[in-house]
Amino acid sequence: MPTAIVTQLNGHVVQVRLASETTDTTAPAALESTATETEAVATEAGATETTAATTAPNPIAATPNELAWTAGSFLVLFVIMRYFLFPRLKKATDARYASIRANVEGADQVKSDARSAVAEYEAALAAVQAEAAGRIDAARQTLDNERTAQLAQVNARIAAARAEAEAATAQARAAAQSQIATAVATVVTRAAELATGRKPDASTVDATVKSVMESAVTR
Amino acid sequence: MEAISMLVSAAAEKDPNTTGSGLTALGAGLAYGFAAIGPALGIGNLVGKSVEAMARQPEAAGMVRTTMFLGIAFTEALALIGFVVFILLKFA
Amino acid sequence: MLALEFPEINSLLVWKNLFDGVGFNKIALIAVLATTISSLLFFFATRKATSDAPRGARNLAEVIVDFIEDGVIMQTMGKEGLAWTPFLLTMFLFIYLCNVPGIIPFFQMPATARMAVPMFLAGLVWVVFNATGIKHQGPVGYLKSVLFPPGVPKALYILVTPIELISTFLVRPFSLAVRLFANMLAGHILLVTFALLSEALFQAKDKALIPVGILPFIMLVFLTSFEVLVAFLQAYIFAMLTAVYIGGAAHPEH
Numbered sequence: 001m002p003t004a005i006v007t008q009l010n011g012h013v014v015q016v017r018l019a020s021e022t023t024d025t026t027a028p029a030a031l032e033s034t035a036t037e038t039e040a041v042a043t044e045a046g047a048t049e050t051t052a053a054t055t056a057p058n059p060i061a062a063t064p065n066e067l068a069w070t071a072g073s074f075l076v077l078f079v080i081m082r083y084f085l086f087p088r089l090k091k092a093t094d095a096r097y098a099s100i101r102a103n104v105e106g107a108d109q110v111k112s113d114a115r116s117a118v119a120e121y122e123a124a125l126a127a128v129q130a131e132a133a134g135r136i137d138a139a140r141q142t143l144d145n146e147r148t149a150q151l152a153q154v155n156a157r158i159a160a161a162r163a164e165a166e167a168a169t170a171q172a173r174a175a176a177q178s179q180i181a182t183a184v185a186t187v188v189t190r191a192a193e194l195a196t197g198r199k200p201d202a203s204t205v206d207a208t209v210k211s212v213m214e215s216a217v218t219r
Numbered sequence: 220m221e222a223i224s225m226l227v228s229a230a231a232e233k234d235p236n237t238t239g240s241g242l243t244a245l246g247a248g249l250a251y252g253f254a255a256i257g258p259a260l261g262i263g264n265l266v267g268k269s270v271e272a273m274a275r276q277p278e279a280a281g282m283v284r285t286t287m288f289l290g291i292a293f294t295e296a297l298a299l300i301g302f303v304v305f306i307l308l309k310f311a
Numbered sequence: 312m313l314a315l316e317f318p319e320i321n322s323l324l325v326w327k328n329l330f331d332g333v334g335f336n337k338i339a340l341i342a343v344l345a346t347t348i349s350s351l352l353f354f355f356a357t358r359k360a361t362s363d364a365p366r367g368a369r370n371l372a373e374v375i376v377d378f379i380e381d382g383v384i385m386q387t388m389g390k391e392g393l394a395w396t397p398f399l400l401t402m403f404l405f406i407y408l409c410n411v412p413g414i415i416p417f418f419q420m421p422a423t424a425r426m427a428v429p430m431f432l433a434g435l436v437w438v439v440f441n442a443t444g445i446k447h448q449g450p451v452g453y454l455k456s457v458l459f460p461p462g463v464p465k466a467l468y469i470l471v472t473p474i475e476l477i478s479t480f481l482v483r484p485f486s487l488a489v490r491l492f493a494n495m496l497a498g499h500i501l502l503v504t505f506a507l508l509s510e511a512l513f514q515a516k517d518k519a520l521i522p523v524g525i526l527p528f529i530m531l532v533f534l535t536s537f538e539v540l541v542a543f544l545q546a547y548i549f550a551m552l553t554a555v556y557i558g559g560a561a562h563p564e565h
Contacts, residue, residue, distance in 0.1 A: 059310045059320045060303060060492070065334025066342075066427035073342035074405050074431065077349055082397040085353035089372055092357060096365075285386040289555065292548045296486040299493035306496070310320050 177213065184209045247308035254301020261294040323503055324425060324496075341422035345408035349401070379403060383550050388558035395557060398439070403550040406432065406491065410542035413499055414535050421542070424495040426488070433488035436553045437480075444560030456563035487552060494545050498538045505531040 057063065185205045192200040269287040273280040326337040356372035365373050379400045384392045409428055413421030422428050444453035457479050458472045505527045512524030 056310075056319075056321055057325055059324050060306055060426050060496075062425070062427035062430045063325075063334075065328075065336065066338045066425050067431055069335065069339030070342045070422075070428045070431045073339075073346040074401070074435070077346040077405055078398065078401040080346075080350050081353065081401045085350065085357055086376075086397040086400065088357035089353060089369075089376065092369075093373060093376075282386070285382075285551070288544075288548055289551065292490060292552060293486075295494075296490045299490055299497075300486075302493045302497055303489055306320075 181206070181209050181213060184213070243308055247305045250308060251301045251305040254304065255298045258294050258298035261297075262291055265290045265294060317504070317507070320500075323499065324420075326420070337418070337420055338422045338425050338427065341409055341412050341418065341420070342405075342428065344412075345405050345422070348408055349404040375404065376400060379550065383547070383554050387551060387554040388561075391561075392554060392558055395554065399550050399554055402432065402436075402553055403546050406549050407542060407546035410495055410545055411539075413495060413502070413542065414538045419502075421495040421499055423491050423545070424499045426492050429488040429491040432491070432549070433484040436487060436556060437484040440483075440553075440556040440560045441480075443557050444563075447561045448563065453560065453563075460563075483556060487549065491545050491549055494541060498534070498541055501534055502531065502538065505534060 185202070188205050188209060189200055189202070192198075192205070266287065269283050269290075272283045276283075328334055328336050329340065352368055353372050355368035357369070376396065379396055380393060383399055383403070384395060388395065406423060409422035411421075412418035413424065441453075444457070447453075448456060458475050459468060460471065460475065463471050508527040509524045509531055512520050512527065515521055515524075
């Protein structure tokens with residue numbers, strides 16, 4: 001879009017050629033329209049037309065219409081914000097924060113409940129474990145007792161059997177010795193009879209045989 | 220800066236024969252130029268010290284930043300008054 | 312060299328009325344649009360209350376409110392200043408939406424670059440902070456706390472009192488208005504300058520000059536993004552200074 005700005009200051013026309021040759025066509029028109037002793041007239045083709053009347057407005061002065069529109073807009077916005085929109089926003093925000101806080105507190109409650117349940121469970125577990133350990137100990141004790149009893153019984157039986165065997169052996173040996181002694185005595189008596197022609201005294205023979213045998217046995 | 224010099228030269232070109240206008244333009248340029256010196260030093264010093272403080276104590280960075288912006292606002296006002304004086308001298 | 316002449320400044324700032332009679336020009340249009348957009352944003356934000364995470368307009372509105380509460384009020388006035396949230400929120404939104412048309416195509420004019428807008432806002436702030444001081448401390452107490460700040464040696468009051476009088480009642484509103492106005496005006500003039508320069512160079516008769524036009528154009532793009540920042544920063548600073556003044560008037564010991 002061609003844009004041309006024509007400026008006139010103190011009756012001194014300055015032409016501005018920015019975009020196209022339209023400057024040349026608008027310049028005379030602007031010159032004619034503001035040929036009086038206007039201080040400054042700004043013309044922007046297509047956007048802004050003549051704004052200044054007799055004197056140029058101070059660029060940093062506040063104009064009443066702008067002031068009024070600003071004040072009106074700001075105050076309207078402030079009233080709307082203060083009395084309608086902000087309280088509604090704040091209410092919703094507070095409600096949300098409250099619900100979040102309630103949720104957090106509920107979660108805390110649930111957490112502490114769970115924690116106490118866990119503690120309960122652990123206590124029960126410990127009790128059960130103690131009981132089980134007691135039972136195991138008792139069972140072990142019983143087992144031990146039974147084993148010792150059985151062991152003792154078996155040992156006793158073995159000892160009895162051994163004693164019996166020993167007795168039998170001793171008896172057998174005694175029997176054998178007496179048989180041997182009888183035999184030896186018979187032999188000795190016969191031999192003495194043959195040698196002396198007289199039957200030796202049985203008791204003497206017996207005593208002699210016995211002493212010899214005992215010495216032999218001890219030797 | 221370019222804007223300023225361009226405005227000044229534009230002002231000088233418009234009425235090259237009038238000494239008053241030229242002097243006004245010169246005064247306008249000088250008004251802004253001189254007004255910018257102090258705040259420039261001030262803001263440089265201020266921001267430098269603030270950065271130093273923030274680097275030393277990053278946990279206080281938020282507070283330092285707020286105070287820094289306040290300080291910049293107060294310091295910068297001087298330069299801006301110079302700018303307004305320039306606009307006043309030049310256009311009003 | 313170039314057929315370039317900076318246009319008369321009023322052609323950049325003074326806009327003709329859109330309608331006859333009511334003085335409704337571009338600045339008024341921007342002001343009305345600022346009100347409309349802010350109201351619509353908060354209207355859509357509050358249309359339906361939800362307990363879910365906020366989305367869309369509600370999210371944006373809550374971010375802005377949080378920014379005002381945490382970034383402006385809590386930093387300057389403390390917890391008791393939260394009652395001022397609607398005022399400062401309105402202030403911030405209105406100024407921001409008046410600043411931002413300076414870089415929006417077809418508007419290309421910050422409403423705050425016209426003195427009427429900052430002057431009205433600064434005057435309003437002046438009235439509000441003085442009224443707050445009088446309400447909280449009474450007329451005499453307020454004047455006393457302003458003109459005779461505690462902790463100053465008695466002899467220095469000869470010096471301090473006139474300075475405080477001028478700085479509180481004259482310099483504050485003046486600098487508040489001028490800061491916003493001059494920032495936006497300077498940004499506007501800079502943008503115009505570089506836009507004119509690039510246009511003139513791009514359409515130069517001498518073909519060798521055409522590539523040079525890219526330089527002011529780059530500067531124009533950079534300045535436009537800079538103005539995005541400035542538009543926000545000036546609204547923020549204005550709101551923050553308002554909070555500081557009101558907070559100082561309500562609680563002079565700070």
